[in-house]
Amino acid sequence: MLVVVAALGVTGDAAATDHTEEAVVVGLDESGDATLMLTVTFGLTDSEERTDFEEFRADQQRQEALLDRYESRLTVVSEAVNAETNREMRVVDPRLDSRATDDGSVGVVAVTVTWENLAAIDGDRLRLTSPFDDGFASDRTVVVEAPDEYRTVEATPEPAVSDHTATWDADRVLDGFVLTAAPADGAGDTDATSPGFGLLLPVVAALALAILRRTDD
Secondary structure (H helix, E strand, C coil): CCEECCCCCCCCCHHHHHCCCCEEEEEECCCCCEEEEEEEEEECCCHHHHHHHHHHHHCHHHHHHHHHHHHHHHHHHHHHHHCCCCCCCEEEEEEEEEEECCCCCEEEEEEEEEEECCCEEECCEEEECCCCCCCCECCCEEEEECCCCEEEEEEECCCEEECCEEEECCCCECCCCEEEEEECCCCCCCCCCCCCCCCHHHHHHHHHHHHHHCCCC
């Protein structure tokens, strides 16, 4: 089922209320499932961008078509990866949130799916590789949020780390990306592996362009 809501936070996704800059955000939970969110921003002090944002928010049909396309494309990626791993992935629960920041200067559109079994599990550790592990440079910030009581014990390339969150700046080449998170009280070594997602970044980029260019292609 497609869900379109008028304001960020209505769906209960904590990450959606925390990111008001353009980013790809992966929120992990202990089961290996993840919330994958793309945020696209509009400068509301610019009359053209304000118009684009307001027209997008008012067009329910366009939002639903965008969500359907996003879910379909990510499903193709997950199905391709299923052949390379012993865990069954599934993309579910697409949803779209939008709001203006409190000062009215920025409009934020967040498109989110739940990606089941995205991270590999070894004991109580989670291991994730990225859409960018083939050396692609993302044009937006990449954020991985581990569960609250976890910490990052391995990350390549080196991110900025704060509490349970790892961040890579926009336009950074994430060649050989891997992130391992473990409970804060420590855990043993892991040999778990996770497949790469070289197909995912073009999907994310295409979605961002679809929002910004007001197109249903």
